[in-house]
Amino acid sequence: MTTPLRLGIAGLGTVGAGVVKIVRQKAALLTERTGREITVVAVCARHRERDRGVPLTDYAWEDDPVALATRDDVDVFVELMGGSDGPAKAATEAALDAGKDVVTANKAMLAHHGQALAERAEARGAVLRFEAAVAGGIPVIKALTxxxxxxxxxxxxxxxxxxxxxxxxxxxxxxxxxxxxxxxxxxxxxxxxxxxxxxxxxxxxxxxxxxxxxxxxxxxxxxxxxxxxxxxxxxxxxxxxxxxxxxxxxxxxxxxxxxxxxxxxxxxxxxxxxxxxxxxxxxxxxxxxxxxxxxxxxxxxxAGEGPTASAVMGDVMDLARGFRMSTFGQAAASLRPATPARSATPAPYYLRMALMDKPGALAKVATALGEAGISINRMRQYAHTDDAAPVLIVTHRTTRAALDSAIAAMRATGVVAGEPVALRIENV
Amino acid sequence: MTTPLRLGIAGLGTVGAGVVKIVRQKAALLTERTGREITVVAVCARHRERDRGVPLTDYAWEDDPVALATRDDVDVFVELMGGSDGPAKAATEAALDAGKDVVTANKAMLAHHGQALAERAEARGAVLRFEAAVAGGIPVIKALTxxxxxxxxxxxxxxxxxxxxxxxxxxxxxxxxxxxxxxxxxxxxxxxxxxxxxxxxxxxxxxxxxxxxxxxxxxxxxxxxxxxxxxxxxxxxxxxxxxxxxxxxxxxxxxxxxxxxxxxxxxxxxxxxxxxxxxxxxxxxxxxxxxxxxxxxxxxxxAGEGPTASAVMGDVMDLARGFRMSTFGQAAASLRPATPARSATPAPYYLRMALMDKPGALAKVATALGEAGISINRMRQYAHTDDAAPVLIVTHRTTRAALDSAIAAMRATGVVAGEPVALRIENV
The missing domain is CATH 3.30.360.10 (Dihydrodipicolinate Reductase; domain 2)
Known part of the structure; x- marks a missing residue:
């Protein structure tokens, strides 16, 4: 048996407490499955005295997540504080710089700083995993990566x-x-x-x-x-x-x-x-x-304690098994800058608007659609008591750009009250 | 860059050919994702001359899968022949004994010899993976393990x-x-x-x-x-x-x-x-x-070429990344013998039978169910032209054992023609 894998957990909300519970209550199962003991050595949260439904006195307490992340006795920094910047980012960076692996549930931090953090991890040979950041308990990052x-x-x-x-x-x-x-x-x-x-x-x-x-x-x-x-x-x-x-x-x-x-x-x-x-x-x-x-x-x-803690533990257990890979499934340096394309894949659209009760109003809307090359699948105008009539239109397949230009043209005619609602129809 | 991961593929049906195609056509992608080149060095199948829609002349040909599995230049033996015993098992054993990792799609072999093969793999520090053996392209083994x-x-x-x-x-x-x-x-x-x-x-x-x-x-x-x-x-x-x-x-x-x-x-x-x-x-x-x-x-x-080959490649790429784990997710020696329990979780049942056209027949069936402690949710007898009337019964929750005893009792009364069909209702 190798040495234990030692976790430092920052953030003791429901997910953090859930991870501590699993490590405490399933110790034998985790060791049987990974071949390695998994322990918590230190924790950190904003309020030390709060009852979190799990005993914490076995663990060192740190008030500062950066101090937790860089402790000599921590192998894996588990970041469950949240927030794209601030303490979560500072502690994650400190952990990676110290060559420690990081498991996080922090989608905001990764969405804003994922590339920089992935590069930082690789520069020190550390691993950064984030299964819990996407779709809770569904092991989708693992499936995709x-x-x-x-x-x-x-x-x-x-x-x-x-x-x-x-x-x-x-x-x-x-x-x-x-x-x-x-x-x-x-x-x-x-x-x-x-x-x-x-x-x-x-x-x-x-x-x-x-x-x-x-x-x-x-x-x-x-x-x-x-x-x-x-x-x-x-x-x-x-x-x-x-x-x-x-x-x-x-x-x-x-x-x-x-x-x-x-x-x-x-x-x-x-x-x-x-x-x-x-x-x-x-x-x-x-x-x-x-x-x-x-x-x-x-x-x-x-979401929820159990599902999110399950995802965190999946990442932790991969590390206990010695699985090491790049943050986004390939070396950070090989990730290409994305060329964003405004979505242009055609689809049918649902369009709801309020039309002024004026002669020719509906014709103007239909004309605006026709001139943008959009054909109408169905249209309904509903009975109304006030000045504006609710109108519902389902288009055939068109692009969002064509629809937006049609909406602009309709509004320019002055017959549309308020903001039309356009929703894409995905026949999946 | 490390040395290439070298595959020897036995079995060149649709899945084997599909794996060869992916390795050939996606070489850059595979290397980018795993950090390692993945190559095929040798192949083996029953009919050498058959056109499999993919060029094979770059690879050594072996007539004998055991010879393929133990080649010095093969790192991973990919077993896609099928069959619980025979050449598939012999070659898999030979590969494991030679300390080579094995990726297989062979559910029959693992269902019959999984424990012995897992022990064999671990005895030599080899890895045996089988994502493609279950549910085709769905990465379910990975999710569970x-x-x-x-x-x-x-x-x-x-x-x-x-x-x-x-x-x-x-x-x-x-x-x-x-x-x-x-x-x-x-x-x-x-x-x-x-x-x-x-x-x-x-x-x-x-x-x-x-x-x-x-x-x-x-x-x-x-x-x-x-x-x-x-x-x-x-x-x-x-x-x-x-x-x-x-x-x-x-x-x-x-x-x-x-x-x-x-x-x-x-x-x-x-x-x-x-x-x-x-x-x-x-x-x-x-x-x-x-x-x-x-x-x-x-x-x-x-099933199918693409989905199954996708699963095989997932295992191969894990090996290229250096992921090493026990066959069934924990050391073979720690797997406990299963104590089989005949399924006793109660469920409602659907029951169809043909009843003799005799006075009191339906009563006898109902009595048999009642005496077995089974209550009836609904029952229908259908119009009929021959000697036996189709009868359909949906029970409330009961065990299969109770149902089987009721069916035996019904049949003993002589009013049931043929074999009743009993299907469990799973409200999932």
Whole structure:
């Protein structure tokens, strides 16, 4: 038996406490599976006295995560503090500079600094792993980086923010408005301190950008993700979509095209009976398409103590087994800068707007679409009592650019009230 | 850059040819991802002259797989011949004895000799990997062995034989009898040389037993898998199930219980709208449940050149990266003998039989069920023109043992014609 693998854990929220519990309660199983004892030697968090449901007195306490990360008796720095910068980044950098391996669940840090951190790790021969940063307990980073490594990846898609999915599901099943569902999720503690991270699609966009880096061998390009939040989705949209056999999901899609890398995180209509359409509540789903394997779909819990701790432990156990590889599945220096391409793959679109009650208003909308080369699959105008009539249009396949120019033309005619809502329809 | 990883490939059917194609056509990608060149040095197959759609003249040819497996210039023996014994086993043993790593797609060999081969590998410090043996392109072995290694696995389920799923799907969508669908699958080349391997559930049972060994840390116990084939499923069963909102799938379930290891591969009714129910044609699905992660579902192509070659390459690339681990995820010596437990987890059952047209016949059946402690959820007797009336019963939750005793009691009354069909209902 070799020497124990010694962990220093920074951040003792539910995930950190969950990791400590697994290490304590499953010691024999972990050793049996990895051939090596795994121990916690030191921990660090903001509030030392808080009861976290697990005894911590066996471990050294550090107030400073950088001090924890660089302790001589720490082999692996487990970063579970969160935040793209600040202490998480400082401690991760310090650990890597000290040649220590790092396991993190921090999608924001990697989305913003992934390339620099990967280079830093490799400069010192350290390993940086982040399974827990994407899709909670689903071992999707491992699948993409290792199991499917013989494929050229052609597309990666996913529903990867459980909070958004919860809000959309509650709007649909409970008939709640967006605001009501948002408040309910907030009351349940599902939202990040900055809710825009969730509902603005930023958190899910972080995850998509990490998957894309691995899939296409490109440097993480979070800033190039086209982001649309779910705040514009109304209960009307949910109902109209349901009428047509669709559900609305915050769906991420990335694809390498001849023009560059497309990355999009936006609410979309997906068939209600499809695997994505059936995804309710906090469950995540990731779809990977490769030239050899075809389509692989993975589903599981996207957050929570157990699932996220499971992902952290997967990375820790790989290190205990001596598995060493580059952060994004190939040497950081070989990752190419991504050429962002605004997503141009055509799709049908769902378009909802309020039309002024004026003669010829509908004709002007139809003309604007026709002049942009967009043909209409179906159109409905609903009965109304106020000055503006709700109009719903489903187009045939078109590009987002053509649609945006049609919307601009419609608005220039002055017959459209407010901001039209355009949602892509993904028949996946 | 280190020295190349040199493969010797035995078996040049579609999968073997597919592996050669990937190594030839994606050389740069493979090296970029693993940091090591991967080359084929020698190949072996039964018919040297056959055109396999890929040039083989760059590689040494061996007529004898054992000679291939033990060549000095082979680092990894890739076994794609198939067959539980014979040349595949002899060559695998020879490779391991020579300290060479082995990658195989051979579920039959591992189901029958997995423990002995794992011990043999470890005795020489060799690695034996078999991702391609289970569920084609789905990286499920990797998920179970590595990504979810921090979990106690509580249940593993799966639809893992595409041929059976194709036959059942065609009976349903095409209204074909079992025999017609079987003949269609045969005509398309989907069936093994011994069709019983497919339709008898043996092939799927092999796969289930391998997953169970990893999941529960037990020695492979294929002989303890309760096997039922799909041959008893009739078009009537498919239709009745559909009427009730179910589809029939050849479903494997393994579970560690207080009494021992349950492993069952049998046609079951699953809800038509569930992920398993929506699985059509050759697609496979594996469901893994762990104490931390909850439920993980993985779906993908279960066979075919690209998907299977993708799985082989995943293993090869792990070896190129220097990942070394025990065959079943822990040292062979630490795998415990499985204590087989006949599956006793209660479930509702679907029961179809032909009743003699005699007064009191239905009462006798109902009495037999009642005396076995089985309550009836619903029962239908159908109009009939011959001497025997089709009767369909759905029970409340009961054990298979209780059901079997009730069936024996019914048959003893002499009112049941032929063999009743009993299918478990899995509401997953």
């Amino acid at each position: 290792e199991g499917l490594a013989g494929n050229e990846i052609t597309r990666v898609m996913g529903v990867m923010n459980g909070t958004c999915n919860y809000i959309l599901t509650r709007m649909e099943t409970g008939g709640l408005t967006y605001r009501e569902a948002f408040d309910e999720a907030d009351g349940l503690g599902y939202l990040e301190a900055d809710p825009e991270l969730d509902v603005g699609g930023i958190d899910a966009g972080h995850k998509l950008s990490l998957l894309a880096a691995i899939a296409y061998g490109t440097q993480v390009a979070f800033d190039a993700v086209e982001l649309e939040g779910i705040g514009k989705v109304s209960i009307d949209d949910i109902r109209q979509a349901a009428d047509m056999g669709y559900k609305i999901k915050l769906l991420g899609v990335s694809r390498m095209t001849g023009r560059g890398l497309e990355q999009r995180m936006a609410p979309c209509l997906v068939p209600a009976t499809s695997p994505l359409g059936q995804l309710d509540g906090g469950t995540n789903m990731v779809v990977i398409e490769g030239d050899q394997v075809g389509q692989i779909v993975m589903r599981g819990a996207g | 590595e990504g979810l290694a921090g979990n106690e696995i509580t249940r593993v389920m799966g639809v893992m034989n595409g041929t059976c799923n194709y036959i059942l799907t065609r009976m349903e969508t095409g209204g074909l009898t079992y025999r017609e669908a079987f003949d269609e699958a045969d005509g398309l080349g989907y069936l093994e040389a011994d069709p019983e391997l497919d339709v008898g559930g043996i092939d799927a049972g092999h796969k289930l037993s391998l997953l169970a060994a990893i999941a529960y840390g037990t020695q492979v116990a294929f002989d303890a898998v309760e096997l039922e084939g799909i041959g008893k499923v009739s078009i009537d069963d498919i239709r009745q199930a559909a009427d009730m909102g179910y589809k029939i799938k050849l479903l494997g379930v393994s579970r560690m219980t207080g009494r021992g290891l349950e492993q069952r591969m049998a046609p079951c009714l699953v809800p038509a709208t569930s992920p398993l129910g929506q699985l059509d044609g050759g697609t496979n699905m594996v469901v893994i449940e762990g104490d931390q992660v909850g439920q993980i579902v993985m779906r993908g192509a279960g």
